[in-house]
Structure formats: structure tokens, C-alpha cells
Amino acid sequence: MASAVGSSTRAATRRSDEPLKILTFPCHERYQSGLADVNAIFYLMQGEGIKTWNPTYAPLPANHILLNPSRGHNQLPREIEFDLLFSQTRFNHYQIMSKLARECQLPLVTIEHTLPVPQWTTETRAQLRGMTGDIDVFISEFSRGQWGWQPNEARVVHHGIDTERFSPAPLLVRKQNHALSVCNDWENRNWCCGFELWRDVVQNDIPVKVVGDTPGLSKPAASLHELVLRYREADVFLNTSLVSPIPTALMEAMACGCAVVSTATAMIPEVIEHGVNGFIANDPAALRAYARELLRDGQLRQRLGEAARQTIIDRFSLGCFVQNWTNVFQEASKIVFRG
Numbered sequence: 001m002a003s004a005v006g007s008s009t010r011a012a013t014r015r016s017d018e019p020l021k022i023l024t025f026p027c028h029e030r031y032q033s034g035l036a037d038v039n040a041i042f043y044l045m046q047g048e049g050i051k052t053w054n055p056t057y058a059p060l061p062a063n064h065i066l067l068n069p070s071r072g073h074n075q076l077p078r079e080i081e082f083d084l085l086f087s088q089t090r091f092n093h094y095q096i097m098s099k100l101a102r103e104c105q106l107p108l109v110t111i112e113h114t115l116p117v118p119q120w121t122t123e124t125r126a127q128l129r130g131m132t133g134d135i136d137v138f139i140s141e142f143s144r145g146q147w148g149w150q151p152n153e154a155r156v157v158h159h160g161i162d163t164e165r166f167s168p169a170p171l172l173v174r175k176q177n178h179a180l181s182v183c184n185d186w187e188n189r190n191w192c193c194g195f196e197l198w199r200d201v202v203q204n205d206i207p208v209k210v211v212g213d214t215p216g217l218s219k220p221a222a223s224l225h226e227l228v229l230r231y232r233e234a235d236v237f238l239n240t241s242l243v244s245p246i247p248t249a250l251m252e253a254m255a256c257g258c259a260v261v262s263t264a265t266a267m268i269p270e271v272i273e274h275g276v277n278g279f280i281a282n283d284p285a286a287l288r289a290y291a292r293e294l295l296r297d298g299q300l301r302q303r304l305g306e307a308a309r310q311t312i313i314d315r316f317s318l319g320c321f322v323q324n325w326t327n328v329f330q331e332a333s334k335i336v337f338r339g
């Protein structure tokens with residue numbers, strides 16, 4: 001890995017059109033794949049306790065390079081002068097990246113995808129609140145507030161959805177009269193993803209299809225193409241998340257023109273206006289009633305589905321996502337090591 005002196009002078013000598021070199025880890029495949037159009041090369045460290053890249057969730061973008069975990073700390077290419085480090089979670093990532101930032105005198109950008117766990121103590125929250133970078137990012141204003149940060153302390157970069165890939169079904173794709181849900185490891189993540197709530201909603205009278213890696217319940221889509229097809233086939237998308245700023249799958253379903261029924265938790269009420277671009281509620285009986293109504297009423301499904309897609313186009317475009325991250329990374333690359 002480049003010396004601290006070499007890295008500190010790189011910002012002054014790098015051409016404006018030269019791709020940034022960013023060290024990070026594999027994290028959320030479809031979130032990271034949105035960075036494919038950022039003018040940067042992402043080097044992805046791997047190792048014990050770090051998730052690997054799963055290509056069934058999204059292909060590895062051309063500007064992402066997986067490093068060799070069998071080489072341990074030697075996997076870092078010594079010939080590369082990195083511009084900055086990118087931590088995507090305060091668990092595992094931050095501890096490693098903050099140490100490297102100090103050792104190599106490089107700027108650190110952090111993002112937090114999750115919400116605080118309700119059971120955390122005040123001490124735990126304070127400790128996590130102290131894990132800061134040179135630029136800190138959250139995925140929503142709601143999430144930033146829940147972590148206890150002020151607008152002047154951290155930025156927000158909203159999700160970006162590829163609305164060309166995630167798009168409504170062409171006429172030759174036949175709709176199937178069921179409610180689709182997409183979630184991995186659903187039973188074990190009941191506390192945040194609402195598996196028991198989902199069971200209470202669907203009971204035995206709502207036709208359902210589940211996609212995701214949950215042994216005994218469902219399998220993940222074999223490819224991103226297949227996942228898009230599952231969204232396109234579904235008449236309704238049912239989301240029962242409890243502790244998530246906003247699930248990516250919900251936004252992808254909206255982009256595909258699905259009529260959505262969702263819990264009204266976290267940031268979701270800021271995205272779904274009840275009765276306009278979807279239905280939201282927290283009562284299982286109400287969620288079940290909305291799902292059944294949509295399965296019966298094709299005109300209502302079409303109206304809400306079209307409005308849902310327009311919401312994603314207007315507020316969560318991939319172009320804005322790429323530009324916002326480009327701005328963050330460019331600014332971070334010019335930060336002189338803070339010591």
C-alpha cells in the first residue's frame with residue numbers, strides 16, 4: 001500500500017478526470033452496484049467476518065476489484081496509492097478502516113445502512129455515535145435522526161434505483177395473481193423484517209410467492225434478471241419490515257410498477273402516500289385487507305403501480321445517486337489527514 005507521504009501528495013497531482021482509488025469491503029451488492037458509474041475504482045478487501053460478494057444478488061461491477069482474502073493483510077496492493085477509505089457499517093468495517101486511515105493518513109468516508117437496535121443501551125449508542133469519519137453519510141434523513149446526528153454533522157444520500165432495469169413488464173409477460181415478498185434469512189431476522197407479521201397477514205387466504213435465501217421457506221432468485229421477472233409477474237408486493245430505513249426490494253418493486261402494501265415504519269411513510277402510490281398500515285388485518293383488495297381490483301393495481309414507479313423516477317433516480325456519491329468522494333479525496 002502506498003506510503004502516507006505518497007498518498008498525501010496524490011490529491012494535489014491527480015488529474016481531474018482520473019478515477020479515484022477507493023478501498024472498501026463487499027457489503028450490499030445491489031447498493032454497491034449502483035456505484036458502477038462513479039468515476040472510481042473500488043478495491044474490495046475480504047476476510048474473516050466480512051461478507052463475500054454474492055453474484056446472484058448483483059454482478060460485480062467492472063469498477064470493483066475483489067482482493068484475495070487468502071493473503072490476509074498482504075492482499076492490499078502496495079503499488080496502489082489510494083485516495084480514500086470507505087466504511088459501510090460500524091460493525092467490522094469501521095474498526096479496520098479507521099485504523100488504516102490513521103496508519104496511512106487517508107481520509108475516511110462512512111455510511112450506515114441500518115437503524116439502531118431498539119434494545120441498545122445509552123452507553124452502546126454513545127460508543128457507536130463516536131465512530132466518525134471525515135465525511136459521514138446516512139441513507140435517509142430518518143436514519144440520520146435515529147442515530148442522533150444533526151443535519152450539519154452528516155449527509156444523506158438517498159438510494160438510486162436503475163429504472164431501466166427495474167421496469168414494468170412488457171405485454172408478453174403474464175401477470176400472476178399473487179403477493180410477492182423478497183427477503184433473505186427472514187425467520188432469523190424476524191425482529192427487523194417482520195416474518196411473524198407476514199405470516200399473520202397472509203394466513204391461508206392470500207396467494208403468495210417469496211424470494212430470498214430462507215431455508216425451508218424460499219430460495220433467492222438465480223440472477224438479477226430472474227428477480228426482475230419475479231417483480232414483473234407479481235400483482236402485489238407485500239413488505240412487512242419493522243426496523244429498516246426503507247428496504248431496497250420495496251423500492252425495486254415500486255420501480256417495476258408493482259402495487260405495494262407495506263408497514264408504515266421508519267422512512268416508508270415519507271415515500272408511500274397511503275392510497276396514492278400504495279397502501280401502508282401496521283395492523284395485520286388492515287394489511288391483509290389491502291392486499292386482498294388489490295388482488296381483486298386490476299384498475300386500482302394499475303393506478304397505484306404507475307404512481308409508485310413515478311415516485312422512484314422522481315425521487316430516487318440512479319443518476320442523482322451517482323452524482324451525490326461522486327460529490328462525496330471527490331470532496332473527501334481532497335481532505336488533508338486530520339491527525
